[in-house]
Amino acid sequence: MKNKLRIFFRSYLLQGFWNYAQMQNIGLLFILMPNLEDIYKDNKDGLANAVARNLEAFNSNPILSSYAIGAMLRQEEKLVSFPPAILANEEREFRIIRATTANTAAAIGDRLFWGVLKPLSLLLCLLVLFVCEVQICSYNFTDNNLTAICAAGLALSLLAYNIPAVFVRLKGLKDGYNGNENNFYGLIRVNWNKMIYALKISGQICVIIVIFLGLYSRAAALNTGAEYIIGVSLLVAFMFMSVLMRKFHIPNVVLYLLASAIFAAASFLD
Numbered sequence: 001m002k003n004k005l006r007i008f009f010r011s012y013l014l015q016g017f018w019n020y021a022q023m024q025n026i027g028l029l030f031i032l033m034p035n036l037e038d039i040y041k042d043n044k045d046g047l048a049n050a051v052a053r054n055l056e057a058f059n060s061n062p063i064l065s066s067y068a069i070g071a072m073l074r075q076e077e078k079l080v081s082f083p084p085a086i087l088a089n090e091e092r093e094f095r096i097i098r099a100t101t102a103n104t105a106a107a108i109g110d111r112l113f114w115g116v117l118k119p120l121s122l123l124l125c126l127l128v129l130f131v132c133e134v135q136i137c138s139y140n141f142t143d144n145n146l147t148a149i150c151a152a153g154l155a156l157s158l159l160a161y162n163i164p165a166v167f168v169r170l171k172g173l174k175d176g177y178n179g180n181e182n183n184f185y186g187l188i189r190v191n192w193n194k195m196i197y198a199l200k201i202s203g204q205i206c207v208i209i210v211i212f213l214g215l216y217s218r219a220a221a222l223n224t225g226a227e228y229i230i231g232v233s234l235l236v237a238f239m240f241m242s243v244l245m246r247k248f249h250i251p252n253v254v255l256y257l258l259a260s261a262i263f264a265a266a267s268f269l270d
Helices: 004-014 025-037 044-054 065-079 084-131 143-180 192-221 226-247 252-269
Strands: none
Touching: 004 025, 004 065, 004 084, 004 143, 025 044, 025 065, 044 065, 044 084, 065 084, 084 143, 084 192, 192 226
């Protein structure tokens, strides 16, 4: 694949030319154009046909669309060698590959990046602020320490989202280009469902921690007793454990035994 870095940087503009008629088609052509010009440099009619093909409707997740882009580039390199007599049949296969990879990438990417990773990155920022006891509503902008903490939380949030996004864009271009129908152009080389599930669990853990820290800081501000804080924390913890056990099909009796053991240990310590 030529001009890989140029394609990578241009991929950020996939939605820059979005339109209601053909959606991301102009952005897609903008991404592919440097390579199309190289592929069809001695074939002006072939380049015109390739431009027309890639101006057809296209819509996918902006990040995982790199798998579809890589696959389309490989197919364009094959199409240039076919004579006009059989080109129509090969173009039909091209459109099938284009549509299926784009739709699959959209389904996976929307769940992974917009449904899970984006809210999780926000949670990580909130977690930093809660741990460092930064009160946003009464924030003092002249305090350099608080400014550094807020900057660190924002940086963590941005990195948590963008590092995986950059990695997937690059990996998608490579795997999509080198893939084939057996591995669905690289898309099934990764267990996306397992990854999404693990990130969801991580997000739920972060939510529990944020809720706990929020209740703790509120109780501390109201001079509430430690017993109240411990009781609420245990309630939240056991609710979370109950959800986990249902997901993993663990009998509730295990939760009851665990609760009894914890309360017995707490009584012994008293």
